Amino acid sequence: MAGRRVVVFPSSVELGPALAHLVTSRAEKAIVSRGRFTLGLSGGSLVSMLSKELLAMPDLDCSKWVFGFCDERLVSFDDPESTYGLYKSQFFSKVSIPDSGILTIDPSLSVNECAEDYTCKLKKAFPDDDFPVFDLLLLGMGPDGHTCSLFPEHPLLEETKKIVAPISDSPKPPPQRVTMTFPVVNSARSVAFVSTGGSKAAVLKEVLEGREGPALPAARVVPTNGELFWLVDEPAAASLTIPVERLVSGAKL
Ligand SMILES: O=C1O[C@H](COP(=O)(O)O)[C@@H](O)[C@H](O)[C@H]1O
Numbered sequence: 335m336a337g338r339r340v341v342v343f344p345s346s347v348e349l350g351p352a353l354a355h356l357v358t359s360r361a362e363k364a365i366v367s368r369g370r371f372t373l374g375l376s377g378g379s380l381v382s383m384l385s386k387e388l389l390a391m392p393d394l395d396c397s398k399w400v401f402g403f404c405d406e407r408l409v410s411f412d413d414p415e416s417t418y419g420l421y422k423s424q425f426f427s428k429v430s431i432p433d434s435g436i437l438t439i440d441p442s443l444s445v446n447e448c449a450e451d452y453t454c455k456l457k458k459a460f461p462d463d464d465f466p467v468f469d470l471l472l473l474g475m476g477p478d479g480h481t482c483s484l485f486p487e488h489p490l491l492e493e494t495k496k497i498v499a500p501i502s503d504s505p506k507p508p509p510q511r512v513t514m515t516f517p518v519v520n521s522a523r524s525v526a527f528v529s530t531g532g533s534k535a536a537v538l539k540e541v542l543e544g545r546e547g548p549a550l551p552a553a554r555v556v557p558t559n560g561e562l563f564w565l566v567d568e569p570a571a572a573s574l575t576i577p578v579e580r581l582v583s584g585a586k587l
Pocket residue numbers: 375376377378379380404405406407473474475476477480481482483506
């Protein structure tokens with residue numbers, strides 16, 4: 335697929351620093367062009383890797399960064415399932431970021447109200463865009479091919495109008511969540527999936543090489559004008575037959 339880069343690293347030891355370089359290089363570029371860097375975060379296994387690797391970057395300056403969430407679980411911030419709560423303890427509490435730089439959900443609301451409230455926050459942060467155009471979205475992919483909280487065969491895959499959608503029947507707990515929709519994901523300037531471990535090998539092949547039946551959610555991420563990276567480790571890439579890139583250690587994306 336044109337414009338898609340599938341980059342395979344021996345392990346997360348090499349992948350992590352490359353991810354951090356990708357984030358900070360896109361941040362520098364965005365701040366020069368637009369005065370700020372807008373970054374959408376995912377949860378799951380990404381949280382600890384990203385937090386550790388960004389904190390290891392010399393001279394990390396997030397004062398002009400605006401963080402949003404590609405999806406979020408509707409639980410209180412001190413619940414171990416809260417993506418914001420995890421980033422707060424592992425990253426936000428360790429760097430200087432103005433409160434206005436983190437766009438959080440309001441977990442006290444019902445799931446429908448929460449999606450509406452988060453839509454308003456994104457519209458306010460992106461007043462010029464019909465769908466918010468993030469500089470970079472970092473995505474994960476579950477073993478079922480879901481990304482954000484967009485799950486296989488779920489009606490939300492067909493959403494074309496909403497910026498943020500509520501979901502009350504997530505097959506992966508917790509059941510109540512809010513998620514960015516595909517129009518937002520595919521409007522981003524850059525999207526990077528991070529996928530590691532042998533448990534992702536079979537689904538990664540289906541997503542990147544195609545499958546019979548409807549495309550899995552992760553395969554529907556095709557930025558309209560933006561760049562798309564798949565950063566994966568060797569165990570996740572084990573079943574791939576398409577050409578991939580293998581960067582030498584320390585190379586930048
Ligand atoms: O539930 C979620 O799962 C996906 C994938 O997580 P992973 O642990 O398999 O990497 C994640 O991207 C999403 O943000 C999260 O809510």
